[in-house]
Amino acid sequence: MGYELNEKIRDLKPYDPISGDFPVRLDANESFIQVPQKILQKISDAVLSIPYNRYPDPLAKELCESFGNYYHLNSGLVTAGNGSDELISVICSAFLMKGDTMLTMSPDFSMYRFYASIAEAKAELYYKKPDMTIDVDKLIAMANSSNAKLVIFSNPCNPTSLGLKREDVRRLVTSVNALVVLDEAYMDFWDESLLDEVVSYDNLIILRTCSKAFAMAGIRLGFAVANRELTNAMKAVKSPYNVNTLTQKAGFVILQEGQWLRSCIEEVKASRDMLYERMSILESNYAQRMHVYPSVTNFLFVKISQADDVYYQLVKSGIAVRYFGDFLRITAGTKEENEKFLLAFEKAIRL
Structure with a gap:
């Protein structure tokens, strides 16, 4: 009798971005x-100092400090990951139990639902209005009526390019019983972040990436920011050496280049x-x-x-x-x- 894949992965297809040679x-x-070359040289010099025979710093302390300095945050509230994708995967697998409900939106980043399915959670969808905006009151009502354990969405939104203002996000966070994961991958291009007040909430995790504004898509680097309790949980459930030393060094160097x-x-x-x-x-x-x-x-x-x-x-x-x-x-x-x-x-x- 041959081995058979389980039903949650049997019909999955690998992520397939556009391939081919496009000018x-x-x-x-x-x-x-x-x-620029002068920053590449700094990265090259930093990489030469790496002890390749040793595991990376499991907490990426130096890297998280540079991220914290850039955003004027306590670096102890920062968790580094292999892009936001790894952190989303960790959050869904750790903060959701089998059968729990996760609420996200449509349209929004499709990978949220994928990671929920791998965690064997139910993904409920809030459908945006025809103009692609969000009725926050309806979203809050849906989160509470569905007993959602996790609400996740991108702000500003990928793919709609629209954003939900700070006061509306605050109202959502303070009106639901769920953990709210606010994916601010594109917030460097806007000014409605909750990053500087994340510690005020016991149910908020904010994600940031270095792939969009910081020209670092190639090294796969993202961060999660939350209060101390949530951060400790994130660091406990992630892989021990998740961010490799090359990425840590390159990210540290570039995050020093604030100007x-x-x-x-x-x-x-x-x-x-x-x-x-x-x-x-x-x-x-x-x-x-x-x-x-x-x-x-x-x-x-x-x-x-x-x-x-x-x-x-x-x-x-x-x-x-x-x-x-x-x-x-x-x-x-x-x-x-x-x-x-x-x-x-x-x-x-x-x-």
């Missing part, structure tokens, strides 16, 4: 900014604003065909008729964006990348 990649919400990091954020926001302005002009010319949502992230979210045709026309032009049924998500790129996209996009919607 213009605007699909993954990465930063288009390259780390450069802030300039990166402003450069990305300028690119996004340019792209939004130009896409808004196209919307005025093709009002029956498309709608561009306002953005507080590093990407645009566009509703468009026959989005699949437009997507495939862009692919033929060597431009990768993210396809979501009736929507496209376009990451802000360099000026040249934006121009190439705009030219190909307008050509595609004319067909």
Whole structure:
């Protein structure tokens, strides 16, 4: 009798991002900014000092201190992970019991539901309004009526590019009995974070990533911030040596470069604003065909008729964006990348 996979993983497919050689990649919400040579040299020097025969620091103390210094936080409340994804996985597997209910939203980051399924939890969905905004009162009511043990969502939202203001998030956190996981992966591009008051709540974990604003997608580095009790639990349930020494060293060096990091954020926001302005002009010319949502992230979210045709026309032009049924998500790129996209996009919607 042969071995059979259990039902929760039997039909799963590996995550499959857009593959292929695209001259213009605007699909993954990465930063288009390259780390300058002088900082790369600092990373190289730091990497040369690594004792490769030893395990990494299990608590990534030096790295967490640099993160805390950048955001003016107590580093003792910071947990490092292999990108936010690992931390989401840890939270779902540790803070949810089999059969518990987790509440998230639609549309939102799809991996939340995936990790809940692996934890054998039930994922309930709150469906956003047609304009992609959130009725916080209805969300609170749904969390409480479903007896949700965990509420998780991205703010600002991936993929809608919209954000929920600080006072609304506060109201949610203080009105539910659940643990609230606030994924602030794109908050460096906005100013409505709860990071500086996270210690005030006993049911809040905030996630941050270095993949969007800080040009470090390649080293897979994320952080969770919470009060002392939740942080101690996070550090107890994560893998002992989860963040490798190379990532710790590279992250430590880059997080020291506050002035450069802030300039990166402003450069990305300028690119996004340019792209939004130009896409808004196209919307005025093709009002029956498309709608561009306002953005507080590093990407645009566009509703468009026959989005699949437009997507495939862009692919033929060597431009990768993210396809979501009736929507496209376009990451802000360099000026040249934006121009190439705009030219190909307008050509595609004319067909």
